[in-house]
Each structure stands twice: as structure tokens, then as C-alpha cells.
Amino acid sequence: MAAVSRLAGMFARARAEGRIALMPFMTVGYPDLETSIALVKAMVDGGADAIELGIPFSDPLADGPTIQRASYQALQGGTHPSHALDVVRRLRADGVAVPLILMGYCNSFLASGEDRFISDAARAGADALIISDLPPEESDATRAICQKNGLDLIYLAAPTSDDARIAEIVPRASGFIYCVGVVGVTGARAQLSAELPEFLRRLRKKTDLPLAVGFGISKREHVEGLRGLADAAIVASALIDIVESSPREERVRKVRDYVEVLTGRSEAST
Numbered sequence: 090m091a092a093v094s095r096l097a098g099m100f101a102r103a104r105a106e107g108r109i110a111l112m113p114f115m116t117v118g119y120p121d122l123e124t125s126i127a128l129v130k131a132m133v134d135g136g137a138d139a140i141e142l143g144i145p146f147s148d149p150l151a152d153g154p155t156i157q158r159a160s161y162q163a164l165q166g167g168t169h170p171s172h173a174l175d176v177v178r179r180l181r182a183d184g185v186a187v188p189l190i191l192m193g194y195c196n197s198f199l200a201s202g203e204d205r206f207i208s209d210a211a212r213a214g215a216d217a218l219i220i221s222d223l224p225p226e227e228s229d230a231t232r233a234i235c236q237k238n239g240l241d242l243i244y245l246a247a248p249t250s251d252d253a254r255i256a257e258i259v260p261r262a263s264g265f266i267y268c269v270g271v272v273g274v275t276g277a278r279a280q281l282s283a284e285l286p287e288f289l290r291r292l293r294k295k296t297d298l299p300l301a302v303g304f305g306i307s308k309r310e311h312v313e314g315l316r317g318l319a320d321a322a323i324v325a326s327a328l329i330d331i332v333e334s335s336p337r338e339e340r341v342r343k344v345r346d347y348v349e350v351l352t353g354r355s356e357a358s359t
Contacts, residue, residue: 094188094216094239094241096188096264096265097264099138099139102138103138109315109320110299111321111324111351112138112301112303112322112323112324113141113323113328114303114324114325115141115143116145117143117163117168118163118164119145119160119163119332120340121166122172126176126180127341128328129185130180131341135344135345135348135349136349136352137187137348138187138188138321139189140185141323142176142189142190142191142192143192143193144191144192144194145168146193146197147160147161147164150222155326155330156325158329158333159329159332170200173193174209177191177213180214188217189215190215190216190219191215193218193221194222195220195222198220203234208234208238210238211238211240216240216264218242225254226257228261229261241265242263243266244261245266245269246258246267246268246269248269248282255291255292255295259296259298264298265298265300265321266301267323268288268303270303270304270305270306285318286318289302293318299320300319300320300321301323302315302319302321303323303324303325304323306323306325307326309350312351312352324351331344
């Protein structure tokens with residue numbers, strides 16, 4: 090019998106516990122490499138079920154101004170795609186056991202050779218890749234390399250995805266499907282889109298894979314609002330906002346505390 094992947098095991102545990110899994114995002118190298126590692130560990134300490142590690146890119150079209158600023162600062166600090174692999178290795182060596190998902194753009198993965206990068210990512214301890222600007226109909230070669238190395242290639246679906254587009258995504262997908270919660274770029278929102286529930290129900294009819302919702306998630310009520318509709322919440326810009334606005338010495342604590350709020354741990358401890 091094939092071993093259960095870290096991602097599959099994580100979703101199974103969250104489902105058995107009757108909760109929405111939390112998947113925070115952090116840009117590798119923001120605000121610097123060492124701090125980004127400390128922030129990821131703080132997220133895990135706060136109860137994160139999996140971590141998305143963003144590879145900084147000079148032209149992140151899907152990202153709003155918050156993550157664009159983080160990417161720019163990381164690039165200015167000399168962060169390279171290879172540093173993302175170093176971070177994965179460091180986290181695994183330090184005992185971080187949750188799934189680690191590398192997220193970036195095509196050029197980030199192609200810079201050092203796609204086959205080599207993916208195989209190196211697998212050896213480092215990554216579990217999946219998200220390539221934001223890779224169309225599903227052009228992804229089969231990349232998907233084959235991921236499968237060869239035991240990595241899931243995560244596909245994005247949006248409320249604007251019609252049935253034909255979803256039919257391109259679902260047969261290729263593994264791990265989970267990244268469901269874009271709002272039309273537009275990333276960024277924290279006051280409330281979730283009114284179109285989101287119908288979109289998720291439509292997608293659920295097409296697949297049994299876990300559904301993870303990102304873009305706009307920033308509050309505990311957003312996470313709870315996904316019950317019965319999705320399996321995980323992805324939080325990105327709101328975390329970067331906290332890092333950006335906090336004094337250096339308080340960043341790690343504030344990120345951990347915020348993740349505890351999102352997971353409900355802070356309520357359970359009061």
C-alpha cells in the first residue's frame with residue numbers, strides 16, 4: 090500500500106477533527122531570510138496545518154500590493170529561488186513536519202531548470218508546487234515531473250472558471266485545488282465574496298479533492314464561514330501586513346498570536 094502523503098494525512102486529520110485546516114503563506118526572504126524562517130516556525134507553533142512558501146518574483150501578476158512589496162524587499166535582499174529550497178531543508182532539519190508548499194511563477198521554476206528544481210524540491214522535503222501562471226492545458230510536462238518526484242502540482246480555479254476550464258483542471262489535479270475566493274489579485278478583504286459559496290458548490294460537484302480557499306481570507310469568521318463548503322483556508326496578505334506594521338522584536342510573537350486566532354486556539358485557551 091502506498092504511503093499517505095503529508096498533505097493527504099493533514100486533510101484527513103482536519104476532517105476527522107471537524108475543522109477547517111489553516112494554510113498560512115510567507116514570502117521566502119521577507120523581511121529577511123532568517124526572519125522568514127522564524128515566522129514560519131511561529132505559524133506552526135500557532136497551529137498552522139500546512140505552510141505556503143512564496144518564491145519572490147519581480148512581476149507577480151496575481152498578487153496585490155502587499156505581497157508585491159514583500160517580494161520586492163526579498164529580491165532586494167538577494168533572495169533567489171534556490172533559497173526557498175534552503176528554507177525547506179532548514180525547516181525539515183529543525184523538526185517542522187507540516188506540509189510545505191512552494192508557490193511561485195513559471196520563471197521562478199525555470200530559472201535553474203524545471204526538472205532539476207522539482208527534483209531538488211522533493212529531496213529538500215517539499216510536498217507540492219503551486220505555479221500561479223501555468224495554464225492547466227500547458228502543464229502536463231510539469232505535472233509528469235512532479236509525479237515522478239512525488240510532488241503534487243496544485244491548480245487554481247476561480248469563480249470565473251467555466252465548466253470547460255474546470256474540466257481542464259480536475260483530471261490533472263492532486264493534493265488539493267486552490268480556490269480563488271475573489272476576482273482580482275491577492276489582498277485581505279473585510280468580507281468574503283457573495284459568489285464564493287455557489288462557486289465552491291459547483292466545484293465540489295466535479296471533484297472529491299480537498300478545496301482550499303485563498304485571496305481575501307483575514308479573519309476567524311472567514312475561516313469558520315467555509316464550513317461545509319471547503320476544507321482549508323489560505324491566509325497570505327493579512328500576515329504580511331502584520332509583519333510590515335510590527336516592530337522588529339514583536340513580529341514573530343504577533344504572527345504566532347494571529348495564527349492562533351485564525352485557528353481558534355486563542356479561544357480554546359481562554
